[in-house]
Amino acid sequence: MTTAPDTDNPRCARTERGLGPVTGTALTIAGVVGTGVLVLPGLAVRDAGPAALVAVAALVALSVPLAVTFAALGARFPAAGGVSSFVVRGVGPAAGAVTAWWFYLGVPLGVPAMGLFAGDYVQAAVGGGTATQLGTALLVLAVAAAATARGVQVSGGMQVALTTVLVGGLLAVLALVAPAVALERLTPFAPNGWAAVAPAVLVLFWLLTGWEAAAHLTGRFADARRDVPRATAMTLVVVAVLSGGTTLALLTVPGIDAGGSAPVTQLLGTVIGGAAGTAAAVLAVVVTLGNTNAYVAGLAELGGEMGRSGQAPGWLASAPGTVPRRSLTVVTVQALVSLAAVTVLGWSTEHLVLLTTASQVAVYGAGLIAALRLLPRRTAGWWAAAVSLPPILVLAALSGWYLLAPTGLAVAALAHRRLSSRRLPRPLS
Incomplete structure (x- = not known):
């Protein structure tokens, strides 16, 4: 039987046991809140208009x-790794391998999107249009890959610091523009029809990625029973305020092109004028560099662990504690292919987000099915999984052709597993 990697959440910082309520809450928030909050509300507003608020509330x-x-999974299995390890326990090694592949090869499709998010703000500040946006994304990816190759990885403390800058900066912007909010601008509420809420939900789903980090961190809290609910509640408040507040501000502050580029630059520009572009661009680039480094390093390490465990080809394996260079190469090349698709095929950032969302929805679906099998029936965790699974299945159905990505990865994972089993020597009779 194969074993799952230690963790398959790229943004989950490595921490020691004995986390207090403040540090644990900060790490939980850092695992969930990322650069997407600077851009995705604008994409949702472009898709659904004011009805994007319904999408935010639903998520x-x-x-x-x-x-x-x-x-609950983390509390019951504190020594376990990421979602794929729960799937191995609850569903079986084949399903666990598929889940790991969804993480390892599904997430890198969206890694360049973070660079494009930052590039959107840079081009708004200095001009250059698409060339500046793509150049920024390429530079962010190159810096992240080079840092990982040299063994440099954003620490848990640095990730918390970057998230604090992001959350604090965005809250400051929302506070500054609050006096200008004009709620009458919320009409008509669904200018593109209620069906437009579906793509808005899929775009915003990126903001939900990271809740599996709660499972990884639960076993590291000094008093998990007391502090995990507090950390979860605080993270929910932060996500709700940032996503809901940004969406509402884009819709109601006069003079804002709600579906346009660099939405936070536009909001800040209503208060401080021309300096807004530079300030927002610096914020976006600094936070994106940290998030991308964490993602790339975590994904590269995941590939090395999958190679050691047999979930992926053995040539990906790397010794624990060393830089997984071959796995890093795979992650980097795949991210470059995504950028090439943007350049050659004319894909938008939203295409990359939705491709990644399809794999992330599949991962959550597998994790919830495992939870229903692993958690005691009729407990709070079991009921939570039962309530979560139907909407996740609906989101999977709404993903449409983007589901080809996780479907193809599932076929590849199972094919590798089958071929690997054929190569094993047969026991002597």
Whole structure:
């Protein structure tokens, strides 16, 4: 039987046991809140208009049972790794391998999107259009890959610091523009029809990624029973305020092109004028560099662990504590292919987000099915999984052709597993 990697959450910082309530809450928030909050509300508004607020509310509501489920899994199996390890325990090694492949090869499709998020702000500040946006994304990826190759990885403390800058900066912007909010601008509420809420939900789902980090961190809290619910509740509040507040501000502050580029630059520009572009661009680039480094390093390490465990080809394996260079190469090349698709095929950032969302929805679905099998029936965690699974299945159905990505990865994972089993020597009779 193969074993799952130690963790398959790229943004989950490595920490020691004995986390207090403040540090644990900070790490939980850092695992969930990322650069996407600077851009995705604008994409959702472009898709659905004011009805994007319904999408935000739905996803915040879905976050509650998701967070409870993964916290319960982490409390019951504190020594386990990421979602794939729960799937191995609850469903079987084949399903666990598929889940790991969804993480390892599904997430890198969206890694360049973070660079494109930052590039959107840079081009708004200095001009250059698409060339500046793509150049920024390429530079962010190159810096992250080079840092990982040299063994440099954003620490848990640095990740918390970067998230603090992001959250604090965005809250400051929202506070500054609050006096200008004009709620009458919320009409018509659904200019593109209620069906437009579906793509808005899928775009915003990126903001939910990271709740599985609760499972990884639960076993490291000094007093998990007391502090995990507090950390989860605080993270929910932060996600709700940032995503809901940004969406509402884009819709109601006069003079904002709600579906346009660099939405936070536009908001800040209503208060401080021309300096807004530079300030927002610096914030976006600094936070994106940290997040991308954490993602790339975590994914590279995941590939090395998958190679050692047999979930992926053995040539990906790397010794524990060493830089997984071959796995890093795979992650980097795949990210470059995604950027090439943007350049050659004319894909938008939203395409990359939705491709990644399809794999992330599949991962959550597998994790919830495992939770229903692993958690005691009729406990809070079990009920949370039961409540979460139907909307996750609906999101999977709404993903449409983007589901080809996790479907193809599942076929590849099972094919590798079958071929690997054929190569094993047969026991002597």
